[in-house]
Amino acid sequence: MKPRSIVFDLFGDYVRYDGGEIRLRALTQLLDAFDVGESTVRVVMNRLRKEGWFDARRDGRETVYLLTDRSWRLLDEGRERIFERPSGDWDRRWSMVIYTVPESDRALREELRKDLAWLGFGSLAASTWVSPWDRLGMVEERFADKPGIRLDLLRCESTGLAKDREMVGRCWDLESLNADYEELLRSYRPRMSDYRSGRLEPRDALVERMRLTHDYRLFPFRDPGLPDELVPAGWKGAEAHELFLAAHDLLREPAEEYFRSVAGAPSQKIVTKG
Known part of the structure; x- marks a missing residue:
């Protein structure tokens, strides 16, 4: 378990339900249970703050770390994906995402692929991802502020269950x-x-x-x-x-x-x- 992951899990399972903030001293003691030293905790939290995941404030001589809006959204989304499973009858229709990203922007393309996988899509073919659940609205919302990505979003059906299962094996x-x-x-x-x-x-x-x-x-x-x-x-x-x-x-x-x-x-x- 990497210190960075431990921090997010502590905030996700505990700190967020106690006001969303914690003193550095308490956070250091909690990470000590995982054999993470104080100097490492300070370096990790400083990095995460610079990346925009946490804010920090002073309370007397102590530093207090707080969740930002960005990290609240991340924890909410992560908890839903981890703790909840899709339910209900399947309507035999697929959500399909066909994307276009400039060849020069490899980082954006990789981010898109990771996000699609997180949303439950699988890669059917080059630049074409599918999900058996209707999650196109989630895709639109997630990439609304990414002008470098062009998305074609479709709802479609295959020729039958055998083809559906064959598609699953490819994805x-x-x-x-x-x-x-x-x-x-x-x-x-x-x-x-x-x-x-x-x-x-x-x-x-x-x-x-x-x-x-x-x-x-x-x-x-x-x-x-x-x-x-x-x-x-x-x-x-x-x-x-x-x-x-x-x-x-x-x-x-x-x-x-x-x-x-x-x-x-x-x-x-x-x-x-x-």
């Missing part, structure tokens, strides 16, 4: 993804009894819960949340998601207890969506 490596889901289940299933029994100390529970989030949160980049008609036999995605939600909730109380003891947050339960 996503579901075999590899399913193997990684199985590995996640093998890793965390044996730990569930400890989570249920409450045997973990609060500090250990915070670390374990953060590692769980770290291990799971990359899956939404790879898993488009396909309708039941399109997932292969033996698919473990739904089971892994349910285990993640259950483990995350079981660890909530002791992890929040440790966070409150360090950050000086009120003793009431932190109310989250996940």
Whole structure:
């Protein structure tokens, strides 16, 4: 777990529900649980502030870090993608994005591809991405301030379910993804009894819960949340998601207890969506 990722996860699961700000001293103590030293914390937070992810203010002799509007949006979007799965009946229609980006602007093209993957699209062909869910509005909103990108957005159908499944095989490596889901289940299933029994100390529970989030949160980049008609036999995605939600909730109380003891947050339960 990189210090930068730990910071975002701490803000995403804890700090944001305690006013969106935290003293540097408390943040340093929390990262110490992950063997991240004080000097590293200072360097990371200074960098993140310069990048526009955090604001800083002085409170006496202490520095307090606050979420910016940009980071609030990032955490909101990330939480939705990690904790919620697409639901409802599929209408057998595809959302298609065909993009044009100047050949000279490779950075913009790479940003576009990463964002499309995050939104659940897969690459069907060069400059052509598809999703079985209607997310064209999300695409329009995300790239509204990117004049260098030209987008053609379509809703379309294939010639039948067999073709739909063949398209899925071209867009996503579901075999590899399913193997990684199985590995996640093998890793965390044996730990569930400890989570249920409450045997973990609060500090250990915070670390374990953060590692769980770290291990799971990359899956939404790879898993488009396909309708039941399109997932292969033996698919473990739904089971892994349910285990993640259950483990995350079981660890909530002791992890929040440790966070409150360090950050000086009120003793009431932190109310989250996940």
